Amino acid sequence: PAVSQQLRVLRDLGLVAGERRGRQTIYSLHDSHISSLLTEAISHAQHLRIGQRDHPTRPPADERPGRRTRAP
Numbered sequence: 445p446a447v448s449q450q451l452r453v454l455r456d457l458g459l460v461a462g463e464r465r466g467r468q469t470i471y472s473l474h475d476s477h478i479s480s481l482l483t484e485a486i487s488h489a490q491h492l493r494i495g496q497r498d499h500p501t502r503p504p505a506d507e508r509p510g511r512r513t514r515a516p
Contacts, residue, residue, distance in 0.1 A: 459474060460473055
């Protein structure tokens with residue numbers, strides 16, 4: 445699908461807002477939470493790429509106290 449079609453879907457979902465300026469539409473994020481999510485996702489991808497864990501001081505989920513494991 446064309447970028448304009450993808451932007452229309454995002455606009456219909458309320459994730460972006462479009463402002464007409466002549467023949468162009470300028471899009472911006474409509475919800476600041478989306479910006480935070482994107483920042484976290486990019487940070488996570490960068491950490492994975494260099495082999496660094498996101499939270500080096502936090503133990504893995506399966507090693508946390510009170511964590512239940514499934515029986516095989």
